[in-house]
Amino acid sequence: xxxxxxxxxxxxxxxxxxxxxxxxxxxxxxxxxxxxxxxxxxxxxxxxxxxxxxxxxxxxxxxxxxxxxxxxxxxxxxxxxxxxxxxxxxxxxxxxxxxxxxxxxxxxxxxxxxxxxxxxxxxxxxxxxxxxxxxxxxxxxxxxxxxxxxxxxxxxxxxxxxxxxxxxxxxxxxxxxxxxxxxxxxxxxxxxxxxxxxxxxxxxxxxxxxxxxxxxxxxxxxxxxxxxxxxxxxxxxxxxxxxxxxxxxxxxxxxxxxxxxxxxxxxxxxxxxxxxxxxxxxxxxxxxxxxxxxxxxxxxxxxxxxxxxxxxxxxxxxxxxxxxxxxxxxxxxxxxxxxxxxxxxxxxxxxxxxxxxxxxxxxxxxxxx
Amino acid sequence: xxxxxxxxxxxxxxxxxxxxxxxxxxxxxxxxxxxxxxxxxxxxxxxxxxxxxxxxxxxxxxxxxxxxxxxxxxxxxxxxxxxxxxxxxxxxxxxxxxxxxxxxxxxxxxxxxxxxxxxxxxxxxxxxxxxxxxxxxxxxxxxxxxxxxxxxxxxxxxxxxxxxxxxxxxxxxxxxxxxxxxxxxxxxxxxxxxxxxxxxxxxxxxxxxxxxxxxxxxxxxxxxxxxxxxxxxxxxxxxxxxxxxxxxxxxxxxxxxxxxxxxxxxxxxxxxxxxxxxxxxxxxxxxxxxxxxxxxxxxxxxxxxxxxxxxxxxxxxxxxxxxxxxxxxxxxxxxxxxxxxxxxxxxxxxxxxxxxxxxxxxxxxxxxxxxxxxxxxxxxxxxxxxxxx
Numbered sequence: 001x002x003x004x005x006x007x008x009x010x011x012x013x014x015x016x017x018x019x020x021x022x023x024x025x026x027x028x029x030x031x032x033x034x035x036x037x038x039x040x041x042x043x044x045x046x047x048x049x050x051x052x053x054x055x056x057x058x059x060x061x062x063x064x065x066x067x068x069x070x071x072x073x074x075x076x077x078x079x080x081x082x083x084x085x086x087x088x089x090x091x092x093x094x095x096x097x098x099x100x101x102x103x104x105x106x107x108x109x110x111x112x113x114x115x116x117x118x119x120x121x122x123x124x125x126x127x128x129x130x131x132x133x134x135x136x137x138x139x140x141x142x143x144x145x146x147x148x149x150x151x152x153x154x155x156x157x158x159x160x161x162x163x164x165x166x167x168x169x170x171x172x173x174x175x176x177x178x179x180x181x182x183x184x185x186x187x188x189x190x191x192x193x194x195x196x197x198x199x200x201x202x203x204x205x206x207x208x209x210x211x212x213x214x215x216x217x218x219x220x221x222x223x224x225x226x227x228x229x230x231x232x233x234x235x236x237x238x239x240x241x242x243x244x245x246x247x248x249x250x251x252x253x254x255x256x257x258x259x260x261x262x263x264x265x266x267x268x269x270x271x272x273x274x275x276x277x278x279x280x281x282x283x284x285x286x287x288x289x290x291x292x293x294x295x296x297x298x299x300x301x302x303x304x305x306x307x308x309x310x311x312x313x314x315x316x317x318x319x320x321x322x323x324x325x326x327x328x329x330x331x332x333x334x335x336x337x338x339x340x341x342x343x344x345x346x347x348x349x350x351x352x353x354x355x356x357x358x359x360x361x362x363x364x365x366x367x368x369x
Numbered sequence: 370x371x372x373x374x375x376x377x378x379x380x381x382x383x384x385x386x387x388x389x390x391x392x393x394x395x396x397x398x399x400x401x402x403x404x405x406x407x408x409x410x411x412x413x414x415x416x417x418x419x420x421x422x423x424x425x426x427x428x429x430x431x432x433x434x435x436x437x438x439x440x441x442x443x444x445x446x447x448x449x450x451x452x453x454x455x456x457x458x459x460x461x462x463x464x465x466x467x468x469x470x471x472x473x474x475x476x477x478x479x480x481x482x483x484x485x486x487x488x489x490x491x492x493x494x495x496x497x498x499x500x501x502x503x504x505x506x507x508x509x510x511x512x513x514x515x516x517x518x519x520x521x522x523x524x525x526x527x528x529x530x531x532x533x534x535x536x537x538x539x540x541x542x543x544x545x546x547x548x549x550x551x552x553x554x555x556x557x558x559x560x561x562x563x564x565x566x567x568x569x570x571x572x573x574x575x576x577x578x579x580x581x582x583x584x585x586x587x588x589x590x591x592x593x594x595x596x597x598x599x600x601x602x603x604x605x606x607x608x609x610x611x612x613x614x615x616x617x618x619x620x621x622x623x624x625x626x627x628x629x630x631x632x633x634x635x636x637x638x639x640x641x642x643x644x645x646x647x648x649x650x651x652x653x654x655x656x657x658x659x660x661x662x663x664x665x666x667x668x669x670x671x672x673x674x675x676x677x678x679x680x681x682x683x684x685x686x687x688x689x690x691x692x693x694x695x696x697x698x699x700x701x702x703x704x705x706x707x708x709x710x711x712x713x714x715x716x717x718x719x720x721x722x723x724x725x726x727x728x729x730x731x732x733x734x735x736x737x738x739x740x741x742x743x744x745x746x747x748x749x750x751x752x753x754x755x756x757x758x
Contacts (some may be wrong), residue, residue, distance in 0.1 A: 016680075020486075063489070068486060069483050069486060070482045070488075070489050071478065071479045071480060071482045071483055072479070092431065092432035092433045093432070093433050094431045094432075192448065220429040220430055221370055221371040221428050222489065223371065223489075223490075224370070224371045224373075224489060224490050224492045225371075225373050225376070225490060225491045225492040225494065226371040226372065226373045226376075226428065226492045227371060227428075229373070353490075354487075354490050357486050357487050357490065360371060361587070
């Protein structure tokens with residue numbers, strides 16, 4: 001049986017798409033997953049980053065998992081396993097945050113159940129070329145339907161700190177010195193403040209702006225059609241500006257975040273500054289590089305096919321397909337952070353599912369498959 | 370969930386489909402309309418709130434909000450049920466609402482997201498299924514109304530003039546007399562019978578009702594009967610705008626409703642009853658006698674007796690011999706805003722029949738409120754008055 005579609009990228013974005021395709025009825029042999037890593041663990045890269053910042057809880061909620069259906073979510077799973085309605089009640093109040101262990105355990109189960117390992121091939125894809133009847137991936141194919149889920153295009157480190165020997169990125173394994181400067185103001189930075197304080201360090205928060213406080217990456221209506229309708233109707237330039245604003249650093253509100261920082265501030269162990277000063281260690285919690293031009297595969301795709309772009313985003317259709325390369329017989333879709341043009345929270349698990357479900361629908365509906 | 374307006378309405382229709390179906394089956398089984406009326410009221414309240422309130426106020430709706438919204442919908446639904454006189458018993462109605470609400474939660478949080486993968490992404494919209502549901506809803510409404518219309522009893526229009534009775538009505542129907550005179554009486558032995566605009570003349574009993582419910586006698590006139598004008602046994606009925614002319618014989622009764630304690634209340638309203646021994650009387654029944662004019666009776670004008678429960682309100686009683694309004698034999702009566710004038714003593718000399726306006730007799734309890742009595746009220750043999758004013 002030859003593959004009917006291909007997924008470029010074997011991380012969480014690719015895994016979510018794979019699960020949606022399997023749910024839609026495709027067999028493992030009908031899906032080619034092409035990834036860089038020698039192991040097939042879809043959460044491998046994510047695991048490293050979560051471990052680096054000692055993340056215990058997900059920012060996402062009960063439906064922040066990789067399965068194609070939102071129900072049963074992680075709250076139901078935990079409630080059933082523990083025989084307690086607590087997670088369900090928390091979920092009803094939007095207060096449920098699954099543990100990282102819960103999430104990863106679910107990923108492992110789904111990986112076994114879905115036949116993911118049968119479909120994954122270790123192939124670093126450097127070029128997606130539109131050809132008659134679909135797309136060639138570094139000469140392989142053609143595949144009628146391709147979903148590109150390349151992940152983040154590398155860690156972002158401010159240029160002025162790039163050569164500094166004290167510098168380490170938050171998502172790289174590290175310990176904490178006695179005097180630590182944490183650059184950034186998002187979720188990873190907030191986590192690192194608490195980690196460093198818990199390790200007994202003196203912390204300097206280096207940030208250009210005050211972080212926004214919100215439970216999720218973006219406002220809740222933007223996760224579904226009600227908010228997306230307005231977003232999709234926004235003209236290109238304001239839409240890019242809106243995406244830039246939505247991308248500003250934020251972390252959830254709550255005493256568990258604020259109390260340790262306030263206590264440390266009173267003790268003189270936490271302060272905000274404009275630069276790292278004489279810190280022994282500089283932790284860059286500055287996230288990832290942003291924009292398609294930082295990803296060689298996407299940059300080449302844009303250049304070779306003359307795709308429309310706006311700022312750092314490739315212009316996509318509302319279902320996250322590339323309009324110029326998608327029609328009734330073939331599909332090229334982007335998932336993960338490059339899909340923000342279609343779905344502002346595309347780099348979340350819910351966002352990955354949004355793209356995956358629509359991609360699976362196109363694959364199943366295609367009359368020529 | 371951030372519902373779109375369409376998503377809210379489609380979700381509402383999808384979650385209401387099963388309760389409406391259950392209500393339809395229940396209506397068939399009980400031969401009652403209230404389950405379907407209750408379900409329709411619930412659905413209507415929900416749809417109006419969805420469109421007019423929830424969509425505007427709730428850009429995002431956390432799961433817990435379903436609880437207060439459910440209570441609001443319950444309150445509005447029950448208020449409408451009362452306002453529209455839907456005959457839904459309170460307990461079953463509350464259970465029905467609760468079960469429907471729980472089902473809606475299970476469907477909305479679990480089943481619909483499983484059945485329609487993009488349910489959450491699409492703000493509660495159900496794709497083609499939702500569109501089909503939206504199209505089917507008005508069709509279902511038309512179907513239900515059509516069935517309701519088709520299930521109405523047939524109407525029989527009498528041609529006028531005089532027809533020879535007795536007329537036996539043994540199945541649901543509406544008899545529209547158009548002024549027809551029926552000689553020899555009418556016998557009703559079926560539920561859901563309406564008789565209107567008929568004059569009944571002669572016979573022993575003018576209109577006899579046996580073992581029947583939901584009977585309506587409207588604008589009927591009875592005269593020339595040798596005994597009772599209207600006589601109902603083990604039945605529940607409404608008599609409205611009637612005229613009864615009873616013979617001047619001791620045992621004759623204008624309207625007699627008896628042996629129906631376990632049935633829904635019977636109502637006699639806006640009737641004129643003249644002559645006979647008793648004008649309007651109940652034995653062992655639950656009754657409501659209101660705004661009637663009763664005159665020239667020889668025993669009692671209005672009687673609620675033999676363990677009856679009744680309301681006697683805003684009636685005018687004139688020229689009664691013995692007793693105006695009688696509450697007797699362990700009955701409980703609410704007697705309000707009646708006018709009783711011209712009563713006179715029975716020639717027998719019996720002190721209980723000395724022309725009293727109101728009598729409470731033999732362990733009966735009569736509540737009096739704002740009555741106009743020119744001969745006062747009296748109680749005998751442990752009869753009691755609870756004077757509300």
